[in-house]
Amino acid sequence: MVSAEGLHTARSRGRNTRQLVHEVLRSRIVGLELEPGSAVSENDLAAELGVSRTPVRESLILLADEGLVDIYPQMGTFVSRIRERAVASAQFIREALECAALREAVGKAGARDVAELRVLLTAQEEADRQSDMEGFFQLDEEFHARLMAVSGHASAWPVVSQAKAQLDRARRLSLPMTQQMSLLIGQHREVVDLLEAGDLDRADESLRSHLRLVFSDVEKIRTKHPELFSDEDAPLRPRRDSARRTAARGDR
Amino acid sequence: MVSAEGLHTARSRGRNTRQLVHEVLRSRIVGLELEPGSAVSENDLAAELGVSRTPVRESLILLADEGLVDIYPQMGTFVSRIRERAVASAQFIREALECAALREAVGKAGARDVAELRVLLTAQEEADRQSDMEGFFQLDEEFHARLMAVSGHASAWPVVSQAKAQLDRARRLSLPMTQQMSLLIGQHREVVDLLEAGDLDRADESLRSHLRLVFSDVEKIRTKHPELFSDEDAPLRPRRDSARRTAARGDR
DNA sequence: GCTGACGTACTTGTATGGTAGCCGACCGAC
DNA sequence: GTCGGTCGGCTACCATACAAGTACGTCAGC
Known part of the structure; x- marks a missing residue:
């Protein structure tokens, strides 16, 4: 597990923010720390990791290319179901x-x-x-x-x-x-x-x-x-979790 | 060959700018329209295609993942030599x-x-x-x-x-x-x-x-x-073409 | 002529602002 | 209760601004 502050401190030699974020997210997804079907928002991740949306977004695009996340424009990005x-x-x-x-x-x-x-x-x-x-x-x-x-x-x-x-x-x-x-x-x-x-x-x-x-x-x-699985080849309507904001968020 | 204005007119159904740019660039590289070793600047491409740097940049990142371009931070991006x-x-x-x-x-x-x-x-x-x-x-x-x-x-x-x-x-x-x-x-x-x-x-x-x-x-x-080939696995110093601005130099 | 410092113009990396579009809750009509 | 319109809030997409760093031409000093 990589904490937010640890992003740039450890082993960042020659790797830029995008690559670091990419590695962290990939590790979280493959390690099931991020469950299939769960939402991964550019904003939330950027805030959590202490970086801007740009490297996060670029990482998500790479992950989408690997088939580990599904990006639905204007809807959200979700960890792909198996x-x-x-x-x-x-x-x-x-x-x-x-x-x-x-x-x-x-x-x-x-x-x-x-x-x-x-x-x-x-x-x-x-x-x-x-x-x-x-x-x-x-x-x-x-x-x-x-x-x-x-x-x-x-x-x-x-x-x-x-x-x-x-x-x-x-x-x-x-x-x-x-x-x-x-x-x-x-x-x-x-x-x-x-x-x-x-x-x-x-x-x-x-x-x-x-x-x-x-x-x-x-x-x-x-x-x-x-x-964790999905029958469909192209799973539509990933269902936004509307209760997320009221329950989990305590700050701000 | 896709012209700048044609980017968004033809067959852009469901595909966003990033994907369109990606297809155009990939086609140009594989088709040798862009020769191995030549520089592909984010700015120049954005200006030519009539879009901003963002989708161009994201396309280049994907192409780098495919091994078709090499990105050297703060130096430039170059079509990879074979x-x-x-x-x-x-x-x-x-x-x-x-x-x-x-x-x-x-x-x-x-x-x-x-x-x-x-x-x-x-x-x-x-x-x-x-x-x-x-x-x-x-x-x-x-x-x-x-x-x-x-x-x-x-x-x-x-x-x-x-x-x-x-x-x-x-x-x-x-x-x-x-x-x-x-x-x-x-x-x-x-x-x-x-x-x-x-x-x-x-x-x-x-x-x-x-x-x-x-x-x-x-x-x-x-x-x-x-x-068009490169002996090195990691070709350093791709040599910026400083004469680019003056004119197209005569080929051998 | 040669060497080395320096400035300029370029590069990609990162941050941030604005836009279009979708979802879901809310609310009035029936 | 059920249906349909509306509206707020969220999303990813794209554009733009700023920052950090490199290469190369220039020019002073020798």
């Missing part, structure tokens, strides 16, 4: 790119690459032991990114990362079943083992089923949290 | 996604799908006969998009399209060898034939080699137009 279509699309993109990269990585991977991946695995096990979900999420992200880097296609990772964002919001709800973590780590280890062994087809199949497991979790979540 | 790394990455993404989609399309494709694809093929042949390069480019885009749609992953097309933009700028220079067009169309036809026949592996291989041919063209172009 859409069946978008999740399926994200899964397809992720699977295609990560598996294609893995197939190229087999044979290219050196001892150093494998060693670095194994370091991440032990770190994940440590996070599991401590039930550190947030840490595991970060290590999971790093593992998959590193895996792609081995193939030499690190620059394609942002595309995967963007697709993954759609999936991660739902995963964030599914992982509390902590037993899952060790299962996922085991699958990670299997992929690394097969990569090291040079078994192309089985490595591919292993990673694919790993990713599909994650995908199937999302579907389970839908029945438990239907309010 | 980068080896970016082209390779784009090729990888395109190949992985289109081939994965095709593999899923085999078996799903109905007679109607095949028929629609064949309509596009005949249209491409007509464009070839008339040496209508611009028309062929558009039909090529539509063909590949339709091909992905058959698999049910039409919503993943924008990702491919974005990657393709990096390749298309170079292709635009390579295609003048008109003989290539009929070759490409032949490869398109082969893909459709194999898709209809349900031959998964050969269809995949056919599409892959088609995409690789396009990719190899880009490399040839590099030797002919080195000024």
Whole structure:
């Protein structure tokens, strides 16, 4: 969590306000701190973060491009609900790119690459032991990114990362079943083992089923949290929350 | 080509100024009307298009996210030069996604799908006969998009399209060898034939080699137009064109 | 001729003002 | 009670003003 005053103090080297705001908002949305369907007003955010509307607005435009918010002109901007279509699309993109990269990585991977991946695995096990979900999420992200880097296609990772964002919001709800973590780590280890062994087809199949497991979790979540999902492709009338001002606002 | 006054007159239904400007600029960049390396000033564009800096600026931010322009704070914004790394990455993404989609399309494709694809093929042949390069480019885009749609992953097309933009700028220079067009169309036809026949592996291989041919063209172009390329990953000091005000300098 | 300081004209970044348009509550007519 | 018009308040959109910073031409000093 980033406080308002912390925006410009920590790690702002070379990054302008727009990029900082973008990172903060993206983190809040993917971390479900901002729930799907909730309104994100330019004015409110600007006031909260202590900046003007301009960088906030520009950040929201980028987030809209990523499909994380929906902008309705003259109505408002809302954190996008999770859409069946978008999740399926994200899964397809992720699977295609990560598996294609893995197939190229087999044979290219050196001892150093494998060693670095194994370091991440032990770190994940440590996070599991401590039930550190947030840490595991970060290590999971790093593992998959590193895996792609081995193939030499690190620059394609942002595309995967963007697709993954759609999936991660739902995963964030599914992982509390902590037993899952060790299962996922085991699958990670299997992929690394097969990569090291040079078994192309089985490595591919292993990673694919790993990713599909994650995908199937999302579907389970839908029945438990239907309010976070949207059936429509273009959800109209996001319903403005008219009771907001009377209840929440105490200042001014 | 879109004139300044035409911005808001034609087909502006439901699209705001930012989106219109974005489309215009993207078209100009991919169409090489704006050459790689050339400066795109927010002020100049705003004046030319008859709008304020705000929508222009927001468009440029989106284009920077797509990798089509590089923004150097307090220095200027420049149409990005074609980068080896970016082209390779784009090729990888395109190949992985289109081939994965095709593999899923085999078996799903109905007679109607095949028929629609064949309509596009005949249209491409007509464009070839008339040496209508611009028309062929558009039909090529539509063909590949339709091909992905058959698999049910039409919503993943924008990702491919974005990657393709990096390749298309170079292709635009390579295609003048008109003989290539009929070759490409032949490869398109082969893909459709194999898709209809349900031959998964050969269809995949056919599409892959088609995409690789396009990719190899880009490399040839590099030797002919080195000024459009950049060796660096992060090209510093794009050199402001100080003679801009006096006159257009004579080209080589 | 060469070097280095300096001013000017440009750039993008940020802040703020004004506008059109939509929603939802309110209120009168029936 | 139900329907329809109206009006206030909110929204994102666009325009504009100001600030911070860079590049380059100029020119003094050597």
